[in-house]
Amino acid sequence: MSQICLSSWLLLATLGISAGSTIECIGAAVTLDIGVSVNVSGPSGPETLSLSRDYFGTPGSKASIEHWYVELSGHFYYGLNGLVLQYGSSGTDAWPKFKDQWVIKYPINGPYIKWPISYVPGPFKVIAVCESGCPAPYLHSGRNESVWPKAGIFHAKWRFLVPVVTGDHIAQGTTEGDAFCCKRKPKVCDRLIDHCGKLDMPLVGCNPLSPATLLGCCESFASDPWGKFMHRQIPILDSCRGNNASVEFECDHSSAELETAHAVKDAVESVTFV
Secondary structure, three states: OOOEOHHHHHHHHHOOOOOOOOOEOOOOEEEEEOOOEEEEEEOOEEEEEEOOEEEEEOOOOHHHHOOEEOOOOOOOEEOOOOOEEEEOOOOEOOOOOOOOOEEEEEEOOOOEEEOOEEEOOOOEEEEEEEEEOOOOOEEOOOOOOEEOEOOOEEEEEEEEOOOEEEOOEEEOOEEEEEEEEOOEOOOHHHHOHHHHHHOEEOOOEEOOOOHHHHOOOEEEEOOOOOOOEOOEOOOOOOEEEEOHHHHOOOEOOOHHHHHHHHHHHHHHHHOOEO
């Protein structure tokens, strides 16, 4: 059996990476830092979208699907505004071209937006292709779906199939930038949201003096929405529950998070087998 050098193994273990395990960016987001905006057709005409953003994975956190009405019949990473990062070009006008490359796609007719829901209809067109530097995909455990790996920073070269906006100019071209599975940003409500179920108070729902309530970790609701008050059918706030929005997934883009990601990349690249 191959053995990993002890020093590299210890560093990987310290960073929470197990040797030999399948490491998948699931319930998180892929961060693209490529410093490019492109011209696409939006719901109200042409618009400019930055491709540098967090692309949330599915199945994932509430943040990845809260404002989307999408078919989750595959593994994609949603960047909002209609942008989708995926491996291969299935479901696009380019199939089977780019079937073994990471691509960014966009609805040909633009996303349909009806507040607060965004509906992303097909068909899609490929607007950017990763030509080199992107990771080989992992197959999601139990499903034949290609996913972004959790470990490492990947300095990739992207080619754009739509006009690229550079300052006041529009051009075609390529660019390079980093991409990685981001780490979750800790939230103040992470340690408080579990207390919400103990804060029930008649007529107000959540105890208004509790830190969990004051910080927005809890929300009041009526346990009987069809209840009656003073002979009128008015729902009475009498219960308290956690506010899921307060603990939604958000990428940690602090310098410490980026340093950790670079350390993971260096650790993985330094692994040797004997």
